[in-house]
Amino acid sequence: MRSIFRVAGTSNRNHYIYCVVEESLVVKIGNVWYTNFMKIQVIISVLACKLTRFAIRLLGRGGTDFPGRVALKLCPNLLGFLAKDVTTILVTGTNGKTTTSRMIEQSLLDSGISFFANKSGANLLSGVTAEFAANSTWTGKCRYTHALIESDEAALKQISSYVDAKVIVVTNVFRDQLDRYGEVSHTLENLKIGISHSPNAVLCLNADDSLCTSLADGVQNPVIFYGVNTPVYENRVEELSDAPYCIHCKHEYVYDYVTYGHLGGYRCPNCGYQRPQPSVCVNKILQSDMDGTQVVFQVDDRLEKAKIHLPGGYNIYNACAAMTVGKALGLSVKTVAQSLDHFACGFGRMEKFNLGQAQMRMILIKNPAGCNQVLNFVTDFSQPFIFVVCLNDRAQDGKDVSWIWDVDFEKLVQMGDVLTHLYVSGIRAEDMAVRFLYAGMPREKITVMKDYTQLLKVCTTQENPIYCMPTYTAMLELRGIISKEYGYKNFWE
Amino acid sequence: MELRICHLYPDVLNLYGDRGNVICLEQRLRWRGISVETSGVSIGQPFCPENYDLCFIGGGQDFEQEVLLADLKGEKTQQIKAAIEDGIPFLAICGGYQMLGQSYKTWDGHQFDFIGAVDFYTVGSAQRMIGNYMFTCEDLPGTKIVGFENHSGKTYLGPSVKPMGKVLKGYGNNGEDKTEGVRYQNVFGTYSHGCLLPKNPQLCDYILTVALTRKYGQCQLQPLDDSLENNAHHYMQSRLERQ
Structure with a gap:
């Protein structure tokens, strides 16, 4: 054995050592040593992954997960090999993962860093493995120095056991699809395990989210907190708090201000647990309109103005997370701030389409917290618009649609004639229609239209702008028809 | 006419759309010209049964349930029992339903005493019972109730109470005896959360x-x-019937 040149990870699940024995590679993952045999296995699985992906694309399909599952069958540790020399940034949390990743992506591009990202939204172990394979040579060497990976909250613990992350961002923790993730405490537990596999990673945590900041308790990782020092909405929707009671002593929190949901300047009057002072924060909101928000960031002692070219208070948080990753990677504050003005938003995240004469913005919805934030944004409009909601109940959407009753759609009804008409679609369109009826929407303003092609046809004839809120699988279907009929890129391109 | 609704623990027991049931009760009164006033009673606040004509209690997360048990140790347990014996209608969903029973035994053997207003108890299990489901309703012969259940507790009814109905699709109280929910005095307890009432206007x-x-x-x-x-x-009924 000539030399052991790297030891990474201390937790049992992430323990790998590799060394060079007479010019051949020997790698230890877990308790097992692998030799050249393993290398052959890697080559075969990378090739299998690339070929399946190519075949799926030839068929004109967007399967992003399947090639990874094939590769993992052939080589369960594949991700560990592919990622071992790559500086990886993991982005996780309930809401804002994709938008935050697109912002970070632009800042990496503008900083001249060589990287790839899992843009298609495949954020489970198999999808991430496939993305690494696609960006590696057939011998398993990554073509880039950095990887920007969006990770599902529950999948983080798997991904982080193979990847020695340099930075982990947790955007926020809200109640999400209960049939998939269980209670908030369960999501937090999963995130904690995920972080424990990456003891060297810099944690970028949302200081305004008491659930998120609790992830810093008792870990050795360097932590950078980020937050918003000021309320973001003048007239917020009514929403339930997902964390009204202190995570440590179960007393009710007191808030100096609330930005949205359970986020804001919280403190526990009993045990003193409180919002940590963020070192990256938004100090001031200068202006906000339908196209974006102008803010002043403070990074340590430095002030930096920036224009975030996506509207909505929640995107201020996403931008703040991107600034924090910039700090963790040592990027220029100015470069990162400027990148916020021209990043490409993720598919279905406030994405703009021209459908014939009509303009549509598509905004993905998946849980009450995210949906309420979209309403906070649209209820500021004074120009007439049309609203479309597409509610599906497949596994990826959440099989339980009762969350629509936790969304303050009543606020939309209060807008009166500014909302000219409402179309409800998707597998559970009827449930959505009932929700709006009970929110007080006049019956004649609600149209149930389950067929997407017909729905999009109706949209093209509208004079007023259309705001379309689909759940995940509804978004993929709508996006597919729009790509085909109106010449937009497919989501995997 | 006027109806005064009490929403018990609205900030704690509010899991997944449970307030939809309150919205539904309120709107169906308003649409008929009957006035309605809803008040929330939460932790540390007194519950005076004589001020209300109808009580609603929803489901919650385990974390918050612990906060709640401390509050119930006070006078509220007696007041809720008295209200139920006095015939005030209660609609109790999921965690709120379990809480009206005698006890909850977790899968690892801890036992919590609950309000004990209605004769049933719940035992935690490792398996979660999740999905759209359908059951009959003995108060409404011929009507099928559709809903969504998501619980790991298995509820077993005592001899002095009746179920709300019989499970047609899904799990119901425990996935074993085909019963769903409970009926006692004017208590309606069920695992069907979220949009129970909006989708079952007859109920x-x-x-x-x-x-x-x-x-x-x-x-x-x-x-x-x-x-x-x-x-x-x-x-939903025809989708479940096709399954």
Whole structure:
């Protein structure tokens, strides 16, 4: 054995050592040593992954997960090999993962860093493995120095056991699809395990989210907190708090201000647990309109103005997370701030389409917290618009649609004639229609239209702008028809 | 006419759309010109049964349930029992339903004493019972109730109470004896959360009738246009029947 040149990870699940024995590679993952045999296995699985992906694309399909599952069958540790020399940034949390990743992506591009990202939204172990394979040579060497990976909250613990992350961002923790993730405490537990596999990673945590900041308790990782020092909405929707009671002593929190949901300047009057002072924060909101928000960031002692070219208070948080990753990677504050003005938003995240004469913005919805934030944004409009909601109940959407009753759609009804008409679609369109009826929407303003092609046809004839809120699988279907009929890129391109 | 609704622990027991049931009760009264006032009673706040004509209690997360047990140790347990014996209608969903029973035994052997207002108990299990489901309703012969259940507790009814109905699809109280929910005095307990009442307007009107009859001696609710509600109900009923 000539030399052991790297030891990474201390937790049992992430323990790998590799060394060079007479010019051949020997790698230890877990308790097992692998030799050249393993290398052959890697080559075969990378090739299998690339070929399946190519075949799926030839068929004109967007399967992003399947090639990874094939590769993992052939080589369960594949991700560990592919990622071992790559500086990886993991982005996780309930809401804002994709938008935050697109912002970070632009800042990496503008900083001249060589990287790839899992843009298609495949954020489970198999999808991430496939993305690494696609960006590696057939011998398993990554073509880039950095990887920007969006990770599902529950999948983080798997991904982080193979990847020695340099930075982990947790955007926020809200109640999400209960049939998939269980209670908030369960999501937090999963995130904690995920972080424990990456003891060297810099944690970028949302200081305004008491659930998120609790992830810093008792870990050795360097932590950078980020937050918003000021309320973001003048007239917020009514929403339930997902964390009204202190995570440590179960007393009710007191808030100096609330930005949205359970986020804001919280403190526990009993045990003193409180919002940590963020070192990256938004100090001031200068202006906000339908196209974006102008803010002043403070990074340590430095002030930096920036224009975030996506509207909505929640995107201020996403931008703040991107600034924090910039700090963790040592990027220029100015470069990162400027990148916020021209990043490409993720598919279905406030994405703009021209459908014939009509303009549509598509905004993905998946849980009450995210949906309420979209309403906070649209209820500021004074120009007439049309609203479309597409509610599906497949596994990826959440099989339980009762969350629509936790969304303050009543606020939309209060807008009166500014909302000219409402179309409800998707597998559970009827449930959505009932929700709006009970929110007080006049019956004649609600149209149930389950067929997407017909729905999009109706949209093209509208004079007023259309705001379309689909759940995940509804978004993929709508996006597919729009790509085909109106010449937009497919989501995997 | 007026109905006063009490929403018990609205900030704690509010899991997944449970307030939809309150919205439904309120709107179906307003649409008929009956005034309605809803008040929340939370931790540390007194519950005076004589101030209310109908009580609602929803489901919650385990974390918050612990906060709640401390509050119930005080006077509230006696007051809730008295209210139920006095015939005030209670609609209790999921965690709130379990809480009206005798006890909850976790899968690893810890036992928590609950309010004990109704004769049943719940045992935690490792398996979660999740999905759309359907059951009959003994108060409304011929009507099928559709809902969504998501619970790991298995509830077993005592001899002095009746189930709300019989499970047609899904798990119900425990996945074993085909019962769903509980009926005792004017208590309606069920695992069907979120949009139970909006999608089952007949059940909503039945509970309102019970409350109004108790208060005013008699009550004949005007029919409403339930076409949208019935569409949502029929969609789920036929989907479940195809399974």
